[in-house]
Amino acid sequence: MTRVDRQRAESEAGSSDALASPKMRVEDLRAWFGRSEVLRGITMPVAERRSTAIIGPSGCGKSTFIRCLNRMHEVVRGARTSGRVLLDGEDIYEDGVNPVRLRQLVGMVFQKPNPFPMMSIRENVLAGLRLQGIRPKNRDDLVERALRQAALWDEVKDVLDRSGSSLSGGQQQRLCIARALALEPEVLLMDEPCSALDPIATAKIEDLIHELRKQYTVVIVTHNMQQASRVADYTAFLYLGELVEFGRTDRIFTSPSDPRTEAYITGRFG
């Protein structure tokens, strides 16, 4: 980002409450796989109870970026990071932070729906709690609430004991969202959640994101710019591991300040 951009971003921040005290703040985040540096110093805020889209061409580091926000990046062998990621002002990379506890606050939905095949729909929703050794008393309520939030309840309420993999791809993805929501996270990360889905299922997930951002802080990676413009309040454009531009989605899509952003959103590369 140039200095002008930064000033501009900050002035935007000043004008909108959402960025004044962001839920998360990424500061000079760098990430490596082995020797190759895939994120080259990213600094940006994540607004609370808003949705932030990360866009950029394949290989720009957007998936890596989102995986750094709940320390899933380090699950891969040979992967490491530097810099700070603040959640409510606390650095999640500080010594003593338990990534397992962090991931309960910062949930994640993946590119390909990955319901647990040997669990029923009900068990899938409760999987996060079971993984933490919690056996909640009001299980039925919990399952219903999470499935309603994920807009899946009406479709599955009579087949809760069926296997999660018996559902369609779009339903599976909403089941994965319900599974994440059952833990009542504060931030929900979505890594291209619609890329394996057909247009109708995609529309359902997008509607859902509209609802979710009222209650949760949502960060969504997408390679689909229309999707970013539809679901995101803020958009960050990543290119070759660098943050080229960050700002309100309407501004990014109508008057991008960086020529690379403009080239990308008008389809000249990517």
Place this chain on the structure above:
Amino acid sequence: MPVTRPHKDLRSPRPLQERLISNVLLACAIVSVLTTAGIILVLLVETVGFFRVVSFGQFFGDTEWTPLFARKRFGIWALISGTVLTSAIAVAVALPLGLLGAIYMSEYASQRLRRVLKPAVEVLAGIPSIIYGYFALTFVTPVLQRVIPDLAGFNALGAGIVMGVMILPIIASLSEDAIYAVPDSLREGAFALGGGKCAVIRRVILPTAFSGIAASVIIGISRAVGETMIVAIAAGQQPRFSFDPRVAIQTMTAYIVQVSLGDTPAGTLEYRTIFAVGMTLFVFTMALNIASFYLRNRVMRGGVL
């Protein structure tokens, strides 16, 4: 470049060599099927011959096995109990060790260590079972006798433990395959839900790999049931309906060895007993193999495990 070949080239017959090879391969396949069929046929004919003289009631309704003595009794349970006892001890040894080893190799060991460990475990499977047999008799049993003073020289315990070591690589290696085959997307999904490593393995990975693990255990049991040398050498030759691991017993396989090596004339009733016992053994291992085949098929179909 224009095509200049005349069209009739398209109609040339399949070369002789191709047809020959296909027929030779077919013949090989038929030979192995016919051999199996032949063995089963012989087994059947001799078993039928046996049951013309000895009734099912005498065979399945008795717990004494004394066909080589003057007062003949044919209670197969005396041999089945020996086989079940030694196999159970073997599984009790091999299942926990093999499964935990498999979990370590797949989930904890570095790629480099895994590449060394797995073949190393599989080398155990290459040791001839006669060596295991002597190992059980001359090393394991004396060591055990220091702990259990009234352990007989020939006993089910030592043989069973060593047999467990023998089937350990089967269970470890096949279970590892099953665990390693669990898609990473499920691991990631579980980690992202805030699962610790142990919880993820216990609640997601092992249940997903269950069919494959069960198949590996069944193959292990099948090997233990059919294992001959170890029990013939170290477990004794005393058929008795007992589940006491400290005393000498006799397994179905060991009985067949005893009669086959002896001077029992062909065609006699004593001779036919080994076919009846062999048939029983065959039914056991066949059932186990079908079960593992079924389980592995479920794994390969990849659906709900």
